[in-house]
Amino acid sequence: MxxxxxxxxxxxxxxxxxxxxxxxxxxxxxxxxxxxxxxxxxxxxxxxxTPSPTLGHQDISLLLARWLLQHAPADLRVAQAVGVELSSNTSRQPDVLLRRSGLPAETSTLKPADVVLAVEIVSPGTRRTDRFAKPGEYAAAGIPHYWRIEQNPVHLYAYRLSGQLNLSRERQYELVADSAELVELTEPFDIKLPIAEITP
Incomplete structure (x- = not known):
């Protein structure tokens, strides 16, 4: 048998x-x-x-998404971990993003023109990517605003697209605000964000 x-x-x-x-x-x-x-x-x-995020990372992400949901104007919507098509062979998933409203609910990936703000929360395993690679890619794709949030202590760095090109003749971001206490901005909408409200 x-x-x-x-x-x-x-x-x-x-x-x-x-x-x-x-x-x-x-x-x-x-x-x-x-x-x-x-x-x-x-x-x-x-x-x-992508590595699994830590609890601290997720707490900041959720707190920021909730804050943006409560304060962003009606023409902007908050999303988390949605893919953004940066080119034909590159797609990133910002931790939090602000997108334009009016997109179909079944949309699973966004075009850069749909995204107003991309946010990355830096973890030990993503420092180089979040500080250098992703902002370069988001700027090259024309996403107007980028925020980087460092942990321990929580510190927000806000960038916007610069009119100046970098040495490689590519678009780049310029720092417009950074604080571990209060971030005040006029773009992408009037923002007065106490860092304590996104600190776990």
């Missing part, structure tokens, strides 16, 4: 190593990922699995 092989379910989804080497993943590939795929970003054709 011969034993039939027992079918084993496939393991969790992971990117194809050959496609990763070729860096040929596209935005369309992201839309067809299986339900069990982890949270990922697409950077220059390479799929990057």
């Amino acid at each position: 011969s034993a039939e092989p027992i079918a084993t379910p496939p393991g969790p989804w992971c990117p194809d190593p050959m496609r990763q080497q070729r860096a040929d993943y596209t935005l369309e590939d992201l839309l067809s990922l299986p339900d069990d795929a982890p949270r990922v970003e697409l950077v220059d054709g390479v799929i990057q699995v």
Whole structure:
């Protein structure tokens, strides 16, 4: 009597190593990922699995999203961890963003023109990306405002697109405000944000 092989379910989804080497993943590939795929970003054709956020990171994210929801004008909406198509082979997921209203509810990825503000909360594993890579990508895509929030202590850095190009002739952000106490801005709307209100 011969034993039939027992079918084993496939393991969790992971990117194809050959496609990763070729860096040929596209935005369309992201839309067809299986339900069990982890949270990922697409950077220059390479799929990057994003690390799980800490409780402190999530607390700041939720507090900021709630504050923006309560204070943003009606033509702006708050979203969290929604993909933004920065180019044909790059998509990022800001921790919090302000988008233009009127988009269909089934929209799962945004165009840069839909995004008014992208916010990243810096964690130990994302320092380099959040401080350098993402602002460069968001600026190049034309997203008007970028906020970086550092933890321990909570400190918000607010940037807007500059009229000046960087040395590579690309768009860049300029710092317009930073504080660990109170951030006051006139763009993207009149803002008076006490940092204590987004501090866990």
